[in-house]
Amino acid sequence: MIRFKIFLLLLTIIAIVATFYVPPAILNILVRSYKDTASPYNIGWNGTASLLFILDAYPGIDIIIVNNDDELIRELEKNGLLLLVSPDYSFNEDICDRIEKLYRSGFINIAVFDENITLNNLLSRFGLRIVGKAVLETVVKSEPYYPYATIIDLNNTIHVFRLNIGSPVQYSISIENIKILSTSYGLLDENNNGRQDDNVIGNFTIGVLLNEDKGYILVFGDSYPLTNSGLNLNLTVSRVLIEYIVHLAYLKNNRIIIPNYLYRQTTVSFLDAVHPSLFFIALANGLRNFDIYLTSVLNRFPLTILLFLITIISIIFFNRLFRYIMGIGEVQEYRLTRVKRYHYVVGSIITRDLWSKEIIGGLEKELVLKYWSTLVATYKTIKNIDLNDVLVLKNNDLLIRIGFNKEQIKKLYWMKRIVDKITDRKRFPIIINWKSVVRDFIIYLEDFLNILGYTILNKSGFRNVSSIIK
Incomplete structure (x- = not known):
């Protein structure tokens, strides 16, 4: 007669072997996508996933991605840099009020990189505004009309680069509080047709740094240098802008807060074949990784682990010794005898302990x-x-x-x-x-x-x- 435990073991082995002969299941998987947005979750050309990897490499920088207004305010109250790169949506007026209050109270700095007018309802509270019209090249008569621009880094060194679709930044506050970081000479595309027709020509401010008593606001009218594609092309301006971001974050507890919910989402559906044997492969890989980790820990802290094991064994030993000295063993034996004596246990005095093993x-x-x-x-x-x-x-x-x-x-x-x-x-x-x-x-x-x-x-x-x- 096969004992139950052996039977269960054999049944488990048969089930494991059988999984390799079961056809895969076809699952309909729904995935949220941030395609064609500047979301940090987008690895496409216009996403900012690469920017996060670069920022994360800086010592002490902590990047927090939030997904709703409540999370945003909760994280901003802990200090940090509010980083906004070409969002698809803006904040409502209530959140703008709370962000303004946190900024003026010295909790946060703000950095905006955008060529659109999406965030003007927030920027206008600080006397700033993005025009939302592109600056075009004045000399080249064929597309693309990307003009040259200059930018000043943290060391006040001037660098030359090309804008992508850069928009002027306007300010209506005292010039004493504003540092002009970037300018470009070109045509302002008033009618947004991307052509050199009857447009305004001049020198336009592309980036500014507002310096007030308790914080900084950086506004740059071109988000492209921080995108996955731009980081590989505009190396000079990308490096300068990243240095500004890190500097502003260091001033506010080394934290960068990114509201990912301001980017539009699309749901992508696709079919995928999933085989049950993948579970065992994943389990094997997990055990292997755990073994590697455990081995590394043992090699790094052999004495600490030895002392820990000795402590645990000592606690168990002295606990049993104490229980024996206090007569716990005799009490348990007495209860066990009572169980054997009564032909129905429920009515006995040990009913309350019936479920004790x-x-x-x-x-x-x-x-x-x-x-x-x-x-x-x-x-x-x-x-x-x-x-x-x-x-x-x-x-x-x-x-x-x-x-x-x-x-x-x-x-x-x-x-x-x-x-x-x-x-x-x-x-x-x-x-x-x-x-x-x-x-x-x-x-x-x-x-x-x-x-x-x-x-x-x-x-x-x-x-x-x-x-x-x-």
């Missing part, structure tokens, strides 16, 4: 048989009916006549199958948790005794079964 460990089958004998003896005494014979003959009509309903009859048959499993050593039903069987036996036993007006739980209005069963 230390109390009934190994006695579950014995208790089940005693509960069953109590039930059979009670019905034989009161009704002159042998439940064993009734259940063998499947005389359900008789059970109904003496007060059982259909649900109770099912429970009674279940109890009999458990008893037969113990007495006849049958394989089925398979039982994983014998403690739960003991619990159910108590509940059902009480229910069936109540039909006759008796109880083992000292229920009010019923007589104790010990008055008729000795």
